Amino acid sequence: MGNLFDYQGKRVVVTGGATGIGAALVDLLKELGVEHLTVLDIKRPEVDVDAFVEVDLADKGSLDAAVARIEGPVHTLFSNAGVAARSGLRTCMAVNVAASRRLTDSLLDRIPAGGSVVFTASMAGNGWPQHLEAINGLLAIEDWDEFLDAAEATEAAQADVYPFSKACMQVYVMRASYEAIRRGVRINSICPAPVDTPLMVDFRHDMGDKVIDWSVDVQGNGRMAVASDIAPPLAFMGSDAAAFINGVNLLVDSGFTAAMTTGQADFSALA
Numbered sequence: 001m002g003n004l005f006d007y008q009g010k011r012v013v014v015t016g017g018a019t020g021i022g023a024a025l026v027d028l029l030k031e032l033g034v035e036h037l038t039v040l041d042i043k044r045p046e047v048d049v050d051a052f053v054e055v056d057l058a059d060k061g062s063l064d065a066a067v068a069r070i071e072g073p074v075h076t077l078f079s080n081a082g083v084a085a086r087s088g089l090r091t092c093m094a095v096n097v098a099a100s101r102r103l104t105d106s107l108l109d110r111i112p113a114g115g116s117v118v119f120t121a122s123m124a125g126n127g128w129p130q131h132l133e134a135i136n137g138l139l140a141i142e143d144w145d146e147f148l149d150a151a152e153a154t155e156a157a158q159a160d161v162y163p164f165s166k167a168c169m170q171v172y173v174m175r176a177s178y179e180a181i182r183r184g185v186r187i188n189s190i191c192p193a194p195v196d197t198p199l200m201v202d203f204r205h206d207m208g209d210k211v212i213d214w215s216v217d218v219q220g221n222g223r224m225a226v227a228s229d230i231a232p233p234l235a236f237m238g239s240d241a242a243a244f245i246n247g248v249n250l251l252v253d254s255g256f257t258a259a260m261t262t263g264q265a266d267f268s269a270l271a
């Protein structure tokens with residue numbers, strides 16, 4: 001049967017592999033024996049990879065040019081790149097949602113049965129049920145520019161675009177997985193709590209230290225996640241060990257959501 005967790009014989013694409021969670025995933029995939037690793041990023045990764053394709057995922061033309069440069073079949077696509085609200089509503093919705101979707105759609109024909117797509121969404125997107133109608137309406141729009149225009153006009157995106165973008169991703173996973181599995185391809189996401197990566201500077205700027213530190217406190221484990229806490233669940237989700245997992249947004253939040261759901265989170269520090 002071989003090792004269900006390894007990546008031997010697999011060709012993998014990782015977006016946002018230059019820093020943070022993506023960089024930790026690149027290191028782990030190499031340890032797991034990946035056959036061929038392509039990184040798509042606006043920045044060059046510091047470590048050696050088989051192929052680096054420079055791309056601005058906020059730009060449809062740049063994304064399409066990058067897709068044309070990806071060689072061969074792709075067994076696992078990790079659509080991981082993301083930006084914070086500080087980048088602006090349109091860029092945030094473009095990189096976090098439109099690019100993830102377009103990349104998936106563009107590569108789906110090249111993902112053999114048994115392959116998978118894994119997004120790095122976020123527990124910040126857990127509020128999707130409150131916005132389901134708006135999100136379903138948006139995701140029904142295929143055209144890149146029309147989608148972004150409609151996102152700009154959406155109240156929930158205007159109110160707080162980063163969590164809204166991740167809510168869109170969680171819903172997209174559930175929608176897209178239905179069709180994809182009919183050709184043998186799984187689509188899932190990993191939904192981390194705050195992680196100490198370069199992006200944390202932007203989150204602290206956008207949300208304030210109080211909220212971030214409180215969320216870490218609710219976790220109760222005494223520390224914020226680091227990138228190497230998130231890479232293994234991503235690798236697992238993309239591996240054959242997860243062969244029967246499809247359409248799932250897997251929380252990797254050390255219990256934050258469980259505490260919130262059961263009313264055990266202490267809000268006094270936020271007062």
Ligand SMILES: NC(=O)c1ccc[n+]([C@@H]2O[C@H](COP(=O)([O-])OP(=O)(O)OC[C@H]3O[C@@H](n4cnc5c(N)ncnc54)[C@H](O)[C@@H]3O)[C@@H](O)[C@H]2O)c1
Pocket residue numbers: 015016017018019020021022040041042043055056057058080081082083095120121122123191192193194195196197198199200203
């Ligand atoms: N750090 C957190 O607290 C946290 C929590 C939950 C989810 N996430 C998600 O994890 C993913 C990875 O983020 P991270 O925390 O490792 O941050 P990061 O900033 O270290 O990594 C993001 C990567 O995406 C690349 N990137 C950014 N904009 C791009 C663009 N326009 N085109 C191409 N590449 C671009 C960056 O160069 C970088 O390599 C993101 O989707 C983020 O939303 C992060």
